[in-house]
Amino acid sequence: MLQLYETRVSSRLLLGTARYPSPAVLAEAVRASRTEIVTVSLRRESGAERSGQAFWSLVRDLGVRVLPNTAGCHSVKEAVTTAHMAREVFGTPWIKLEVIGEDDTLQPDVFGLTEAARILAAEGFEVFPYTTEDLVVAERLLAAGCRVLMPWGAPIGSGRGLNNVFGLRTLRAHFPGVPLIIDAGVGVPSHAAQALELGCDAVLINTAVAQAGNPVAMAAAFAQAVEAGRAAWEAGAIEPRDFAAPSTPVIGTAFRR
């Protein structure tokens, strides 16, 4: 079981809800992924169209937990206000805190992130900070009151996988008890498996499923990958080596003097 603040979940796959071909495909992908947590957001609602109401109805019917994000926020003030609004609408203290610092990479502004995390944690929020793999930033976030870290694998939507495996290993080694959720950049199930094999606790996937040729089948593939990666981490992998080591015993080999 994975413990995120006071909540325990079985699935180590979190799924985003954006960019699916249709609401029906989203719902089917959520079921195929076996996720227990989906991410959601807040956007301006038109009083005439009320498109958000239908979406919220669909998500509630899925019977999963929601993790609201502060996507699109570029300042501490925007992120904190959005978090307050999300807590009221979604009825959860959970917030995936995003403070974006640069638009081409959607790289987190880790200075603003840390400040916003401190404010929100003090107000009782359970903060899931979208951060880089920087060790010192991670320490500051934990000191600010975060009890989960969400380092990126690669820029959001890039599908490039884990760009800094060394950095993620370092985070895992330094914070053995802190849940690490890879947020962003995962492109294919093998990336997700790799993250879990490294000891990361979970992955959050959106674009790689939503924009796949068959999102429902891809959701199922990610579910398998995450389970395999976790099982491998628990089993304990061998250390890589530079030279061959025969797997068949050499004692008693024929035709040798």
Add this chain to the structure above:
Amino acid sequence: MRILVNGVWHESSAAGLDLVLAELGYQDAVVSTAVNGEFVATGARARTQLVNGDRVEVLAPMQGG
């Protein structure tokens, strides 16, 4: 009175945030509000009096990653 709601100017005769929201079709909608960048909880809308030029955000659940 002119108020900016989700980036669009509206003329409103009402002053209370709750009444302005009803006037714009949000009654019974699951939305959260902010005025001039500050969160206004549902229970505080009736006592939140808007003034000319105020910026109101009305947000609802949306797809997100």
